[in-house]
Amino acid sequence: MQALKLVCVFTALALQLAFSQTAEVTAKPLTDADIQLLRSDLQADKNTIITHAMQFTEPESTAFWPVYRDYARDQQLVGDERLQLIKDYAQNYDSMDDAKFVSVRQEYWTRFEKALGAKRAAKFFQVDSRLSLLVNLQLVSEIPLLR
Numbered sequence: 001m002q003a004l005k006l007v008c009v010f011t012a013l014a015l016q017l018a019f020s021q022t023a024e025v026t027a028k029p030l031t032d033a034d035i036q037l038l039r040s041d042l043q044a045d046k047n048t049i050i051t052h053a054m055q056f057t058e059p060e061s062t063a064f065w066p067v068y069r070d071y072a073r074d075q076q077l078v079g080d081e082r083l084q085l086i087k088d089y090a091q092n093y094d095s096m097d098d099a100k101f102v103s104v105r106q107e108y109w110t111r112f113e114k115a116l117g118a119k120r121a122a123k124f125f126q127v128d129s130r131l132s133l134l135v136n137l138q139l140v141s142e143i144p145l146l147r
Contacts (some may be wrong), residue, residue: 035065035083039076042135043072046072046128046131049127049131050068050127050128050131051126052112053123053127054120054123054124054127060115060116060120063114063115064112064115064116064124065114067111067115068112070108070111071104071111071112072106074104074108075104078104083085103116105125105128109121109125112124112125
């Protein structure tokens with residue numbers, strides 16, 4: 001229940017950001033330092049939400065977190081590529097796709113399944129998918145629409 005409350009709060013904040021934009025959007029470019037700080041804050045929040053949503057047993061926690069650290073690192077590498085595309089989106093926006101994110105998830109499925117079992121691994125991916133949607137909503141709210 002606590003995790004649901006956290007997800008609802010994040011969703012409400014993200015939606016508020018999205019709907020508070022006007023037709024004339026002027027976004028201040030984010031610096032690399034801003035992005036790193038945002039990532040750090042988001043990762044801490046994700047860890048809290050995952051912990052509350054999954055309610056790991058001690059053995060599950062011991063098995064899960066090392067796999068998750070590797071997963072988060074590999075997702076961040078893909079995120080770095082996506083960020084670079086976003087920075088260059090005026091020239092490259094047609095070439096962005098989510099295929100790389102899917103391949104990271106497929107690669108880690110067996111590791112999470114081994115650590116938690118199939119049902120618990122699937123639940124983690126549900127939580128992770130929802131968090132990714134919130135991150136994407138926040139990102140798109142910062143990018144002005146093409147004119």
